[in-house]
Amino acid sequence: MSDDIFITEERIEGAEDGPLAGKTVAVKDNISTDGVRTTCGSRMLEDYVPPYDATVVSRLKAAGATIVGKANMDEFGMGTTTETSYFGETDNPAAPGHVPGGSSGGSAAAVAAGEADLALGSDTGGSVRCPAAFCGVVGIKPTYGLVSRYGLIAYGNSLEQIGPFGETVEDAAQLLDVIAGSDDRDATTRSEGDDSSYADAATGDVDGLSIGVPTELLEGADEGVVETFWEALGELEDRGAEYHEVSLPSVEHAVEAYYVIAMSEASSNLARFDGVRYGHSGGYDGNWNETFARAREEGFGDEVKRRILLGTYALSAGYHDKYYKKAQDARAWVKQDFDEALSEADVLASPTMPVPPFELGESLNDPLQLYLADANTVPVNLADLPAISVPAGETDGLPVGLQLVGPAFGEERLIRAASALA
Amino acid sequence: MSDDAVSPEEVRHVADLARVDLDDDEVDRFTEQFADILEYFETLDEVPEVDRETDLTNVMRPDEERPSLESEAALGNAPETEDGYFKGPNVS
Numbered sequence: 001m002s003d004d005i006f007i008t009e010e011r012i013e014g015a016e017d018g019p020l021a022g023k024t025v026a027v028k029d030n031i032s033t034d035g036v037r038t039t040c041g042s043r044m045l046e047d048y049v050p051p052y053d054a055t056v057v058s059r060l061k062a063a064g065a066t067i068v069g070k071a072n073m074d075e076f077g078m079g080t081t082t083e084t085s086y087f088g089e090t091d092n093p094a095a096p097g098h099v100p101g102g103s104s105g106g107s108a109a110a111v112a113a114g115e116a117d118l119a120l121g122s123d124t125g126g127s128v129r130c131p132a133a134f135c136g137v138v139g140i141k142p143t144y145g146l147v148s149r150y151g152l153i154a155y156g157n158s159l160e161q162i163g164p165f166g167e168t169v170e171d172a173a174q175l176l177d178v179i180a181g182s183d184d185r186d187a188t189t190r191s192e193g194d195d196s197s198y199a200d201a202a203t204g205d206v207d208g209l210s211i212g213v214p215t216e217l218l219e220g221a222d223e224g225v226v227e228t229f230w231e232a233l234g235e236l237e238d239r240g241a242e243y244h245e246v247s248l249p250s251v252e253h254a255v256e257a258y259y260v261i262a263m264s265e266a267s268s269n270l271a272r273f274d275g276v277r278y279g280h281s282g283g284y285d286g287n288w289n290e291t292f293a294r295a296r297e298e299g300f301g302d303e304v305k306r307r308i309l310l311g312t313y314a315l316s317a318g319y320h321d322k323y324y325k326k327a328q329d330a331r332a333w334v335k336q337d338f339d340e341a342l343s344e345a346d347v348l349a350s351p352t353m354p355v356p357p358f359e360l361g362e363s364l365n366d367p368l369q370l371y372l373a374d375a376n377t378v379p380v381n382l383a384d385l386p387a388i389s390v391p392a393g394e395t396d397g398l399p400v401g402l403q404l405v406g407p408a409f410g411e412e413r414l415i416r417a418a419s420a421l422a
Numbered sequence: 423m424s425d426d427a428v429s430p431e432e433v434r435h436v437a438d439l440a441r442v443d444l445d446d447d448e449v450d451r452f453t454e455q456f457a458d459i460l461e462y463f464e465t466l467d468e469v470p471e472v473d474r475e476t477d478l479t480n481v482m483r484p485d486e487e488r489p490s491l492e493s494e495a496a497l498g499n500a501p502e503t504e505d506g507y508f509k510g511p512n513v514s
Contacts, residue, residue: 051495187481256463267440274441276510278499284511289441291511297443305442306452309433310459312440326466332474368458 004090005109006069008037012057018064020178025060026110026119029070030077031162032151033057040153041073041085041103044279044299054151055186056120056162056179063178068116071106075301076270077124077155079103080370081363082131084303089360094136095398098357101134103127104165108135111165118175122152124160125258126352126377129389132165133352133401136391138172138422139165140415141377143408144384145190147176148183154269156262159381169390169419170202176411192409201412202419207240209417211404212345214248217376221354224395229351232392232402232421236349239420246341246348250333251379257330258378259371260314260323266304267311273299306367331382338383342407347417350376352389352401376403386411390418427457 007029014020027033030040032050034057039045053061060067074084082105083089092100093113100109104121108131111119121128123141132139140163147162154160162179166172180193211233218226233243274288275281275295282295300308314323341348355373363370380387385405392402402421406414430453437444444452493506502509 048499051491051498184483187483250469253466253469256466257469259459260463260466271441275501277508281501282511284502284509286511288511288513292441293438293443296441297445300442302448305437305444305448306455308440308442309436309452310456313428313432313436313456313460314463316436316439323463323466326469328474329472330466330469332472333469335475336472367455368462371459 004088005072005106005113005115007039007041007072007087007106009069010036012036012061012067014061014063014065014067016064018062019174020060021064023065023118024068024116025065025175026069026071026107026116027057027067028073028104028107028119028121030073030122030153031057031120032153033067033070036070038070038153039087040077041075041087042299042301042304043086044273046086046280048278050151052151055148055183057151059178069110071104071110071119073106074103075304076153076266077103077122077127078266078303078307080126080130080373081358082106083360083364084301086301091360092135092357095134095357098359098398099134101131101353101357105131107165108132108137108139111135111137111167118171119165120162120175120179121165122160122162123381124156125262125381126374128163128165129352129377129387129401129403132389134357134399136399137165137167138169138391138418139163139389140172140176140411141380141387142176142180142411143386145188146180146193146386146409146411148186148189150183150185156265157269158265159262169388169415169422170199173198173202173415198411198415201415203416204420206236206417206420209236209241210346211236211241211243212246212341212348213243214251214341214348214350215245216248216251217350221351222356222395225351225354225356225400228393228395228400229402233349236417236420243349244345246345248337248341248379250330250337251375253330254334254379254382255371255375257327257334258374258382260327261331263307263311264315264324265311266307267315270304270308275299303367334379334382335384338379338385338405346413348405350403352376352403356395356398356400380405384408386414388414388418390421392421428453428460
C-alpha cells in the first residue's frame with residue numbers, strides 16, 4: 001500500500017522530547033533532507049542527496065517528530081494529480097482508482113492511509129489544498145512569508161509556501177505551530193508566526209462568524225460538489241455563523257495570470273539544472289549548450305518542459321509586456337478584490353476544487369483543461385493569503401473539500417472556523 | 423485559434439533558448455498545445471492597468487562570517503569532479 005505513496009521510505013528520528021514527540025510525518029520530496037535522497041519526483045534528481053536540511057525539517061526534528069518517508073509528487077510540483085511523477089502515480093486511499101490530487105498527492109495520501117500522522121507539502125497554486133480535498137484530509141496554505149522556504153526546491157518562488165496536512169484541523173495546526181516563524185535564511189519570512197499557538201485556536205467556535213461566498217467560485221463547479229459545499233456551510237450556519245454572497249470579478253483572470261507568473265518563474269528557477277553540479281548529466285560530447293540541452297531533454301518530463309518553454313516564451317523579447325506585465329496587473333487586481341471582500345467578511349468560503357477527484361489516467365492529455373481545475377485555489381496564491389481545505393462531505397462516494405480564505409496572517413481565524421467541521 | 427498561434431519553428435526557437443532538446447513528436451505536440459494555452463492567456467488583454475502597491479522593504483543582516491558547506495559535501499552530487507572542482511562540458 002505504502003510503496004506508491006513514498007518515493008523513498010526512510011525513517012529520520014527527531015529529538016526525544018518536543019511537541020511532536022511520538023508523531024510520524026511524511027515530507028514531500030521537494031523539501032531537502034540531509035543525507036536522504038530528494039528527487040522532486042523527477043528523473044533529473046533521481047540520485048540527488050541534499051547536504052543540508054530545509055529549515056522546516058530542522059524544526060520537525062527539534063520538535064521530536066519522526067519522518068517516515070519522502071512523499072510522491074507531481075514532477076517539480078507541476079500538476080494537479082501526482083501523475084506527472086517520474087516514479088509513477090499514487091492511488092487515492094479515500095477513493096481507490098482515483099488520483100490523490102496534486103502536486104502534494106503522496107503527502108495527503110500518507111495521512112489518509114494512516115501511513116503518517118501528519119505531512120508536509122508545498123502549495124504554489126493549490127498543491128496542498130487540492131490533494132487535501134481529494135483525499136478527505138485537512139491541508140493549510142499559510143500566508144506568504146509565514147513559513148521558511150529555505151531548502152524547498154523552488155518552482156514559483158513568489159507564490160509558494162510549505163504547508164501542513166493532518167486528519168483534523170487541530171493536528172494540522174499543531175504542525176503549523178512547529179514550522180511557522182521567521183528564518184534568517186529566508187529573507188521573505190515574517191515574524192508573525194514566531195510565538196504562534198494555532199492549535200489552541202481549534203475550538204470550533206463559529207458563533208457570529210461572517211462568511212463571504214464568492215459567486216464566481218461556484219460558477220461552473222460540479223453539481224454534486226456545490227451541493228456538498230452548501231450542506232457544509234449549513235452546518236456552520238447551525239453553529240451560529242452567517243453568510244452572504246460576495247463578488248470577486250478579477251478571479252475570472254486568475255488562472256491565466258497564475259500560469260503566466262508560475263511558468264515564468266519556473267523557467268528561471270529550473271535553469272539551474274544543467275547536470276554539472278548535481279542532477280542528470282548530459283555527458284561531455286559537444287559544447288556546453290548541447291550537453292545542457294541533452295541533460296534537460298532526458299531529465300525533465302513533458303509537463304516540466306511545457307512550463308519551462310511557455311515561461312521562456314512569456315518572458316522573451318516582444319512578449320514580456322503582453323503576458324508577464326499583464327499577469328502582474330491581474331495579480332494586483334486579485335489582491336485588491338480579496339482585500340475588499342475581506343473587509344466585509346471574516347472569511348471567504350468556496351469548494352476547494354470545482355470537481356471531485358479524476359479517475360487515474362483520465363485527465364493527462366489535455367493540459368489546459370487540467371489548469372482550469374485550479375480556478376478556486378490559484379487566486380489565493382496570487383493574493384499571498386492563507387487558506388485551509390477541510391473535508392465537507394462526499395459526492396457519489398468521492399471526497400469534497402471546503403476552502404476557507406482569510407486575511408494575511410489570519411491563520412488563527414481560519415483554524416477556529418474550519419475546526420467546526422473537522 | 424488566434425492569428426499569431428505558435429509555429430513549430432517558434433517552439434524550436436524557444437526550446438533552444440531554454441536549452442531543452444525536443445524530438446519531432448514533442449515539437450508537434452507542443453505546437454498544438456501551446457496554441458490552445460496561449461490563446462487562453464490572450465484574455466489577459468482584458469485586465470485593466472492596476473496601481474500596484476509596493477509595501478516591500480529590504481531585509482538586511484549583519485555581514486558576518488558563518489560556516490558554509492565543506493567542498494566535499496558541495497561536490498558530493500556532481501556527476502564528475504576533478505581536483506576539487508566541478509567538471510563541466512567544453513565551453514566553446
